[in-house]
Amino acid sequence: MKEKEKNAKDDGFVEEVTLGEIHPLQLSSGGTLSPFKIAYKSWGKLNSDKSNAILVCHALTGDQYARGKNPLTGKDGWWPKMIGPGLPIDTNKYFVICTNVLGSCSGTSGPKEINTKTNEPYGLDFPVITIADMVSAQVMLVNYLKIDQLFSVIGGSMGGMQVLQWAVNHSARVRTAIPIASTWRHSAQNIAFHEVGRQAIMADPNWSKGRYFENDNGPHAGLSVARMAAHITYMSERSLTAKFGRNLQDREKLTFGFDADFQVESYLRYQGISFVDRFDANSYLYITRAMDYFDISADYGGNLSKAFENTPVKFCIMSFTSDWLYTTQESREIVRALNAVGAQVSSVEIDMEKGHDSFLLDCPEMFNIIAGFLAAEAGK
C-alpha cells in the first residue's frame, strides 16, 4: 500500500489506502460507502507500543499536506511551523498522520473521484456526508494502522470539529484532544455564509448540476465567488484594514470604473481565482454541508455536557480574540460543558488580531501551548 514519494523533499510519504470493501463505512444518512479511498500523509515513526500517534485534522479547504511540499500547488504545506522535527508537534517524538477528509478532493473519496460502480466521477451521486462520517473513515484508517489509541487529535476550524467528534464518538481511542478556533455547532450565520457560497457555485451554468466533468469546464466563476465570500470571514476587520486599508492597487488615483482599484479587491480576486486551480467545486458543496450539519449536541438532546459525560479525554481548547467566525464565546461554551461533567480541560484565548486564520499563521503563543500540553501529557 505504501509507495515512496517521487521527488520527496521531506520525510513524508504518499500514502493511500482502500478501505470498506468488507465492512462498508456506515454513514450518518443511513447509507454506506464501499469501497472508499483515504489519502493521507505521515511523518515520524510509530513507536513499538503504538502510543505516540497524533492525528492532525484539516480545515474546509485543507488537505493531507500539512507539512512538506504540496505536489498539487508546489507550495509548502498548511502547518509548516507546527509539525516537524523539534516543532510543537515534534516528528522526532510522534508519529503524525494527516488524512484528506472524506468528500474532499486530494485523493480521498469524494465527488471528484471515480465511482467504481459506474466508472465515472461520483458528482452528486456521492452521498452527503457529515463530520462524524469523516471521523468514521479516519477510525477505519487508524484500525488499519493497528493503532488502538491516538496520543492526540488536533485541528483548527473544521479540523476542531473532527477533534470534538473523535472525543465524543470514540473517547476511548483519544488520549488528548486539541480543538482550535472551532465550534460545537454551526451557527445560523455560519450556515448563511456557506449557503451563499453554495448558491454562487450552483448559479454558475458551468456547474451543470455537478456533472461538469463531462464538459471539461467547471463552475470556476461561481467557485471563485464562493471562496471570496468565505475568505472575508477568515480575516478580521482589523487585519484587513492593517493589510490593505483603502490602498489603491498599482494606481495613483481612482479610475471610476469596475476594475480592482483597491488592493483588497485585487487580493480577493486572486484568492478566488487561485482557489479554483486547487479545489473541486462539488467538494466545496459537500464539505460546507457537512460543517453546516455539525452540532455535536444533537445526539444528546441538545445538551452539550451530556455529549462529554464520563469522558477520559484531556482537552486543550484554544480560540483567538479576533476570530469572528468561530468566536471565543463558542469555545467557552465547550469549556463550560466539559467543566460541568468534571472533564480535564485547559483553555486559552490567544490575543491575535488576524482573525479566524490565526491558527494557520505564525503564532508563538499557540505553538508554545501545544508543545507544552503535549509534553506534559507525554511525561506522565
Place this chain on the structure above:
Amino acid sequence: MKEKEKNAKDDGFVEEVTLGEIHPLQLSSGGTLSPFKIAYKSWGKLNSDKSNAILVCHALTGDQYARGKNPLTGKDGWWPKMIGPGLPIDTNKYFVICTNVLGSCSGTSGPKEINTKTNEPYGLDFPVITIADMVSAQVMLVNYLKIDQLFSVIGGSMGGMQVLQWAVNHSARVRTAIPIASTWRHSAQNIAFHEVGRQAIMADPNWSKGRYFENDNGPHAGLSVARMAAHITYMSERSLTAKFGRNLQDREKLTFGFDADFQVESYLRYQGISFVDRFDANSYLYITRAMDYFDISADYGGNLSKAFENTPVKFCIMSFTSDWLYTTQESREIVRALNAVGAQVSSVEIDMEKGHDSFLLDCPEMFNIIAGFLAAEAGK
C-alpha cells in the same frame, strides 16, 4: 412637473424633475451628466419661509418611497414609523423630501434609464458616480425647489454618508445633520463584501457586460447571490441565531441533500430571489462602487477633523451596539473629529441586537432621540 399619484393611499406625490439641461451636473470623475432625472417623493407642506424642509436619504437598495405604499413592490415604504403625521419626522410640521439617488433604479437617472443621446438604456455607459455626486444632484433639486437651507438631512447607512457629504460640501445649506449607523469612509472589509457582490453579478453570463436589457434576461442568479452575501452583513450573529438558530425548514430532520434544510437558508434564498424583482443589477454595481469610493477625509489629506472645520451644522450621530458593518467605533471617530473642531454634536449608541438593519426597524429609542433633537432645534 407634478402629478397626483393615481390610487395614492398616502399624502405623497409622484414627483419627477429633469435637471442639468443648462448647467450640467459636474461629477467627481471629471465628467458631466446632462440632462438627468430625479425621482422623489414629498410629504407635508413647505412653510412660507421655506425653513421646514427635511431631506431623507436612503440606503444602498432603498428608494424614494420612505413612506406610503411603494408602487413597485406593493409594500409599505422603508421608514413607515419614522415619517408621518405625529411621527418623529412629523409631516404636520415638516416638508419631507426623499429622492431616489443618482445611479439607482427607481426613476432617477441610472444605468437602467434611457440615455437620451442614444435612445437606449445607459448600461455601463452611465458614468461611475460617487456619494458626492448623489448629493450634488440633490442640491440641484433643492435649488429647483427654491429651498436655501434644509432644516435637517437624515439617513441611515449609505443615507448617513450622504448626510455627512451634505454637511461637509454644503454646510451653509444644512441646519442639522443626522447620520445613523454609518461611517466616514468605507473600510477594507466593507469594500471586500461589495466586491464579492459585484463579482457574483459580473460572473453571471446573463449580465452580458451590462447589456442584459438587449436580451430580456438579466443576471438574476448573480444579483441574488450578491444580495444574500450582503444581507448577512445587515444582521447580527445574535439576531440570526435568535430568529433562526439551527431550525429546520418545513421538515422534521436533515435531508442529506443540498435543498434548504435550514430556515436561515430558505430565508436567505428568498431575500435573494425577491430582490431581483425590484432592483437593477447594474445599479447595484454603481451604488456599491460609490460607497466603496466614499472617504469624506480624502479631500482633506485624510484629516477627518479638517473636513468639518468651522462647520455651523449641528450633528446628532447614532449607532447600534450590534452593528458590525458600520460599527459604533466608526461613529465615535466622527464624533471625535467633530469635537476636535468644536462642532455641536450629540451622539448615542443604541443597545439593539438586530445588527446594521436596526435603523430600519421599530426602535423606540431612535425615534425618541430624533423627535427630541428635531423639536429642540425647531424650538430655537
